[in-house]
Amino acid sequence: MQIIHRISISSTPEIRGELAALGVIVGASGLVTFEVDEAHEAWSALRQWIAKSGAADIVSTKFSERELAEASWFALEPGWHHGYPQPIEAHFGYRDATYAKASFCEQCGIGLEQKAPFQMKSEPRWGRNGILQLYWVFDEFFVTPEVWSTVFNPNGVGCRPVLDVDGTELKTVVQLVIQEQVGVVVMGLEVERCARCERVKYFPVTRGAFPPLASEPPTRMAKTREYFGSGASAHKGVLVSREVARALAAEKVRGALVRPVRER
Known part of the structure; x- marks a missing residue:
């Protein structure tokens, strides 16, 4: 390392x-x-x-090749960001269009729950990439239909359509559906408590391995129950199993990185 x-x-x-x-x-x-x-x-x-x-x-x-090979789980992290969620980009219109906000706190960013498909301006300009994140949305991943069918579908990960601002389904991108959540061991993580809602989140992990999982997820892709971020930004960590990480590598999918999850 x-x-x-x-x-x-x-x-x-x-x-x-x-x-x-x-x-x-x-x-x-x-x-x-x-x-x-x-x-x-x-x-x-x-x-x-x-x-x-x-x-x-x-x-x-x-991370060394050995550290990557020995890990059972990984945090999936963006290798690039492409575009902003729509509509009304200048005023965060995607929040009302895409999320239920009953539990949302504008001060810390915690509590958004997706209720509708994401919207993009147009088909992504993928280049040589096959997976992306949108700016501002750090706990959702979007892939080409080919990457979904070769990597994620065989590992039990579903998808949902992405629309343009007119409501037309885009053809070259789908959103991965991550339903399972798992807790992580937060001891030693730097914490931030919201002065308004009093909920907590943890600073993003950039140094070393991702914190250990509190339990083994029953699926091959999951989110953390805990939020990460700072200021008005909050997101859940996205986790993939060894099988998914190896499939991404085997298919040479560009656009995301993996960080080993530390064993307990």
């Missing part, structure tokens, strides 16, 4: 000098970005520099 930090900061002579002293050479002007592994010999000093300088720090994890 490698913990990798993607650091971004505006370059100045002072910044360049400080980084050069730590063994990092960056460009002469503008916004500069570099990556550093926590195994780097200067990581301890770089960590202090990041805190002092206020540089943007995005953390990711690269």
Whole structure:
């Protein structure tokens, strides 16, 4: 496992000098970005520099082939986002069109329950990808009908249609239907409690494996009961079994990543 930090900061002579002293050479002007592994010999000093300088720090994890091969469950994470849910994009119109909001809290984002098909502006521009997430919707995945039939349908995962804003069913995309929910072991996770509704969510997992499952799901794809996110954004984690992860790899499906779930 490698913990990798993607650091971004505006370059100045002072910044360049400080980084050069730590063994990092960056460009002469503008916004500069570099990556550093926590195994780097200067990581301890770089960590202090990041805190002092206020540089943007995005953390990711690269898992070994052995870690991936030994995992029984994985968190499914987006490799890209494509488009915004419709309608009335500028005012989050998809919430009223797609979700029941009886339990929804606008302050923390918890509580939306899907009641109708998602809407997109038009057929997705898939390119070489076969699975996607929409911006703002971090616990639903959309795939081509071919990916559903070869990967998800054989593993017992259903699908539902996606519509355009006129109500016409799109032909090149379906939404995966994830009905089962499972709890995760939340000990050690950073928690955020909503001041309005008092419900809790946990910060997204970017470092290391996903938390262990409290029990084994009876299906090969599930969501967490717990919410993750920060501020006004909240979503449930999406989990897939080893069989689904291997099918995605065998079919060379692009557009999503997997994070091993830690064993209890």
